[in-house]
Amino acid sequence: MTLRQAEILERTLDCVHCGLCLSSCPTYRETGREPSSPRGRIYLFRGVAEGRIGLDADVASEAHLCLGCRACETACPSGVEYGRLLELVRADVADAGRRSGAVARFERLLLRRVVPHPRRLRALLGLLGLAQRLGLERLARRVSPAGLRHALDLLPQVPRGAQCQPLPARVPAQGERRGSVGFFVGCVMPHLFGDVNAATVRVLTANGFDVEVPPNQGCCGALHAHAGDETFAHELARKNVAALAGLDAVIVNSAGCGAALRDAAHWLPGVAESLAASIRDVSEFLAEVGLRAPRARLDLRVCYDDPCHLVHGQGVAAAPRELLRAIPGVTLVDHAEPGACCGAAGTYNLTQPAMSNAVLARKLDALEAAAPDVVATGNPGCLLQLRAGARSRGLDFRVEHPMALLDAAYA
Numbered sequence: 001m002t003l004r005q006a007e008i009l010e011r012t013l014d015c016v017h018c019g020l021c022l023s024s025c026p027t028y029r030e031t032g033r034e035p036s037s038p039r040g041r042i043y044l045f046r047g048v049a050e051g052r053i054g055l056d057a058d059v060a061s062e063a064h065l066c067l068g069c070r071a072c073e074t075a076c077p078s079g080v081e082y083g084r085l086l087e088l089v090r091a092d093v094a095d096a097g098r099r100s101g102a103v104a105r106f107e108r109l110l111l112r113r114v115v116p117h118p119r120r121l122r123a124l125l126g127l128l129g130l131a132q133r134l135g136l137e138r139l140a141r142r143v144s145p146a147g148l149r150h151a152l153d154l155l156p157q158v159p160r161g162a163q164c165q166p167l168p169a170r171v172p173a174q175g176e177r178r179g180s181v182g183f184f185v186g187c188v189m190p191h192l193f194g195d196v197n198a199a200t201v202r203v204l205t206a207n208g209f210d211v212e213v214p215p216n217q218g219c220c221g222a223l224h225a226h227a228g229d230e231t232f233a234h235e236l237a238r239k240n241v242a243a244l245a246g247l248d249a250v251i252v253n254s255a256g257c258g259a260a261l262r263d264a265a266h267w268l269p270g271v272a273e274s275l276a277a278s279i280r281d282v283s284e285f286l287a288e289v290g291l292r293a294p295r296a297r298l299d300l301r302v303c304y305d306d307p308c309h310l311v312h313g314q315g316v317a318a319a320p321r322e323l324l325r326a327i328p329g330v331t332l333v334d335h336a337e338p339g340a341c342c343g344a345a346g347t348y349n350l351t352q353p354a355m356s357n358a359v360l361a362r363k364l365d366a367l368e369a370a371a372p373d374v375v376a377t378g379n380p381g382c383l384l385q386l387r388a389g390a391r392s393r394g395l396d397f398r399v400e401h402p403m404a405l406l407d408a409a410y411a
């Protein structure tokens with residue numbers, strides 16, 4: 001038994017089969033099948049670790065039908081760390097060659113050769129933006145097979161260059177200075193959500209913090225770890241340990257990145273603990289230090305939607321709501337599915353489109369019933385997924401990062 005398999009076995013033994021997690025699992029809610037539930041998956045993973053069943057295509061398929069949303073972790077009274085367990089199993093699935101096919105190969109190519117390389121990512125997104133402006137994307141949608149058409153439907157409008165300008169290395173605090181923080185920019189965020197990164201820095205400086213943007217930081221490795229590419233995820237984490245060393249607080253505005261940077265303590269024991277301890281989601285940080293009152297009024301009904309990797313991965317739920325409530329004129333409106341996955345889940349919406357759409361439909365039903373002006377959520381994947389969903393259903397709410405709203409309230 002390898003060390004990884006020993007850890008898988010040990011973690012599966014935490015499960016007492018109570019089933020309290022089942023109703024929170026999106027794939028179980030859709031299928032009603034035990035093997036597609038957290039308890040069923042843990043049972044399968046244990047069977048593999050004990051050598052009772054082989055790591056066959058069925059096990060691999062269940063491991064990848066799971067969204068990795070970690071809602072089961074929040075529901076579990078026995079402390080099963082399902083997210084960590086899933087990462088280990090997916091790494092085993094990849095090593096056993098059980099993840100093959102064109103989609104998996106394309107995903108690996110994109111994740112290894114493009115996503116962590118800012119120039120290549122910028123070039124690819126630049127080409128996409130040009131195609132969108134020339135109307136070629138609409139043409140491609142008309143002539144593409146269904147699978148590719150789904151991927152094209154998810155694509156956001158790529159912003160023009162000005163929105164993607166790199167952030168300065170240091171931005172000074174405004175008003176009375178309260179301290180200094182580092183800012184993690186992410187890999188996709190600067191290219192697709194440069195406005196959100198800039199808004200986040202403005203909100204931090206408006207709250208009295210100098211913001212340092214350390215050079216040489218890079219992709220957090222979350223997508224790689226979710227895809228089972230453990231080696232590459234750890235390589236990326238190692239670079240961030242070096243790039244972000246010595247900062248008391250590293251502020252992150254992408255829930256998936258924040259969870260991965262915190263998980264780096266598991267990935268690189270003895271190496272990444274201090275990085276993991278320095279990570280703060282921006283909403284968590286501002287609630288901790290005390291938000292300076294925003295003055296501008298935004299008369300909006302806002303639904304906050306929890307990104308899975310913030311609420312379940314980092315245990316942050318109250319802070320973003322608290323910040324949004326502090327904006328004059330904002331009415332926070334509840335909806336029926338705030339902590340349920342939206343179906344984005346890294347590259348899941350590309351690799352598992354049918355389940356992703358089914359999960360998204362429940363979320364859109366809940367948001368439609370709440371009828372907000374704005375849906376606020378702090379993760380790029382969720383922003384893209386909910387915007388695409390709202391577009392396809394013709395819903396007229398905007399989907400914004402909470403920092404975009406706070407920034408407007410400081411304007």
Ligand code: SF4
Pocket residue numbers: 024025026027028036037038041065066067068069070071072073082
């Ligand atoms: S991570 Fe999400 S989809 Fe996977 S078993 Fe847990 S609740 Fe279900």
Ligand code: SF4
Pocket residue numbers: 014015016017018019020021022038039042072075076077078079080
């Ligand atoms: S709630 Fe926890 S202990 Fe109970 S079945 Fe689910 S994972 Fe196992």
